[in-house]
Amino acid sequence: MLLPTDGEGRNVWYIAAYWGKLDLMQEIFEWAKERQTTEELKNEMLLNTDLEGRNAWQIAAYGGKLDVMQNIRELAKEGLTTEEIKHEIFLRTDREGRKAWQIAAYGGKLDVIQKIRELVKGRLTTEEIKNEMLLHTDGEGRNAWHIAAYGAT
Secondary structure, eight states: OOSOOOTTSOOHHHHHHHHTOHHHHHHHHHHHHTTSOHHHHIIIIISOOOTTSOOHHHHHHHHTOHHHHHHHHHHHHHHSOHHHIIIIIISOOOTTSOOHHHHHHHTTOHHHHHHHHHHHBTTBOHHHIIIIIISOOOTTSOOHHHHHHHOOO
C-alpha cells in the first residue's frame, strides 16, 4: 500500500478530495501513477472507502466540491470499466445506505444533485435513475427528497 490510511480509513488523496484541493489531488495521482499498478491506483484511489463506506466521489459530493467530482469522474473514465463507474461511483452506497445523490442532499448541496443528474444522464437507464436514485432509500427509509427536506441531522 503506497498510500496509507488514517484511523478513519482515509488516505491523503481522499482527504484532499474532502477539502477540495484539486491541485493536490492531481499531484498525488500523478505521483502514484508512476509508482503503482493500474489495479493499485484503482483500489487505493478511485475505489478506496473510509470506515463510513464512502469513497472520494461521495465525500466530494457531501462537501459540494463539483470540480473534484468532475476530476474523479474523468480519472474513473480512464481507470475503471463502465460497470465499475456505474456501480462503484454513481450507485455506490455508504454504510448508512446512502448514495452520492443522498449524501449531497444531506449536505444541502442542490448544485451537486444537479451535477450528478447531468453526469448520469445517458449512463444510467431511466429505470435505474428512478429506482436507484430518486426512489432509493437509505438505512432509515429516507430517499433524497426526505433527506433534503430534513436537512443535515
